Amino acid sequence: MQFTLLLSAVSFYAGVASATEVMHRPFDYNSKYTPNTAIHLDINLSALLGLGQACTFEKGGKVNMAYYTNWAIYGRKYTPLDIKTDFLTHIYYAFADTDPVTGKATLTDLWSDQQITYPGDDNTATGNNLYGNLKQLYLLKQKKRSLKTILSFGGWTYSQAGHFNFATNATSRATFVKSAIQLLEDNGFDGLDIDWEYPAAGEQAEGFVALLKETRAGLDAHAQSKGDKVPYELTAAVPAGAQNYQNLKVKEMDQYLTYWNLMGYDYSGSWSTVSDYLANVYGGELSGVSTSATTEWYLKAGANKEKFVIGMPIYGRGFENTDGLHKPFNGTGPGTWEAGVYDYKALPFANATVYNDLKNIASYSYDPVKKELISYDTPTITAAKSSWLSGQGLAGAMFWELSADKNGTDSLVRTAAKTMAKLDNTENHLNYPGSQFDNVKAGMKISKRGHKVKAKYF
Structure with a gap:
């Protein structure tokens, strides 16, 4: 396995970046698949980037957020029991939906969200009780009081076909607010996230x-x-492409948001004319987008930098039949779960050389025999991004999505946390007296030994 640092880059002509579509539930999300064999990239990050320091949780620390999808339990076989919370401040639960006319907020997979039972669950207990992923997230919050869970609405799939049209109608907005807050109370969340991809200028931007x-x-x-x-927290996932972010009324939005979560990825893909970086901080002469320039635009437009979070990918995008970076390509490859998109834990492939461009803060792997290039973030680049955002005084990092991460020192979530070092310790909520579920209202109490106590609702 070869590893290369790139300290310089060539300039290219500007182009147009596509919309972010990775944050969606795949059409065949519950199908089975055998993932590619993961290849371990043997880099001593502690020696290279000084990541040996401890990670602490304290007031005023950075946030380290990651999305967990409600379809991860199917083909990916990744459940809330697999989530390692040591380096997380927030888990975003994707996705809930909205009625485009009435604005009513709803969950999208009741089996996954509220019904599937996990080890330790007793679904014969009396009363109306919460099970599924959402019970497990509540239990994670009990064990770690600085861990917040956020219910995310939209994503690419649930932003299509006018799902957010209700936002331009006052009555429908009121219905959304009431029903979304009831979902929060019923299921034990700490906040709501709006991932609208994407509001148009004018009436929709004002409705947002x-x-x-x-x-x-x-x-x-x-x-x-x-x-x-x-x-309770209120956040928004916002675009990195100028054709979309220029529609937003940033100054007006900022006062209502706890965090802005920049979708700092999908700067290139199947829509591109040449292979390019997925999520570069600098550069972007060809794609026309970079995280640095986009962040600068948002801050000048009125976003508070202490609320501004940089999104990072735990996946890569493929380019087939190409002679290398910034070269024409033909095809994007099969991907891990969908065409052209590869889980980070499956990368890099055997015989590929990994290139870390520390000037532009971006990376990719390339196999000259297969003529296959995959742009993704390595631990080296994730550490560099985390250092960059800390130096800019930004709020922290966000990742899409947890099931694709590696374990141990190769974990991108862990790498970001240890680079930022000091993480937010804002306390979560456990009190939900208005929940429809008896066990949520009772707090699913935990004994001193960490075992579940059979409270009155059992």
Whole structure:
């Protein structure tokens, strides 16, 4: 296995970046698949980048967020029991949906979300009880009080066919706020995330501001009614492409958001004319996009840098039949679960050379025999990005998505956490007296030994 650092780059003509489509539930999400064999890249990151320091949780620390998808339990066989929370401040649960007319908020897979049973569950218990992924996330929060869970609405799939059209209607927005907060209370979340891909300029952009304003007011009123001192969080996943972010009313939105989560990936892919970086911080002369330039635009437009989070990929995009970076290609490869998209844990492939471009803060692997290039973030680049965002005074990192990460020192989530070193310790919520579920209302208490206690609802 070869490993190469690139310290310089060549300039290319500007082009157009495509929309971010990776944050979606695949059409055949519950199909079976045998993943590619993972190849371990033997790099001593502790020696190379000084990652030996401890990671602590404290007031004012950085956030380290990651999405968990409700379809991960199927072909990927990745459950909440597999989530390693040591280096996380937030888990985003993807995705919930909205009615495009009424605005009613709904879950999208009740079996996965609320019904599937895990070891230790007793589905013969009396009462109306929560099971599924969401019970397990609640239990994770009990064990780690600085871990917050956020219910995410939309994504690429649930932004299509006008799913967010309700945002331009005041009555429908009110329905969304009420029903979304009830989902939060029923299932034990700490906040809501809006991943609208993407609002158009004018009426939709104005509706987005109104949606955030009214949701923020609803969450604050909900916390006050319960006597909660810690505010519920409201976040938005926002685009890196100028054709989409220029529609947003950033200054008006900022006052209502806890965090802006920049989708800092999918700068190139099947829509590109040449192979290119997936998620470069600098450069982007050919794709027309870079994380640095995009971040600068948002901050100048009115986003608070202390709320601004940099999204990073735990996947790569393939380019087949290409002579290398910034060269024409033909095809994107089969991918791990869908064409052209590869789980990070399956990378790099055997006989590929890995290139870390420390000037542009981007990376890729290339096999000259197969003429196959895959652009993805290595631990080296994830560490460099995390160092960069810390130096910029930004809020932290966000990842898509957890099932694709590696374990141990090769984990990108872990790498970011240890680079940022000090993580946010804002306390989560455990009190949900208005939940429809008896075990959530009772707090699913944990004994001092860490075993579940059979409370009154059992």
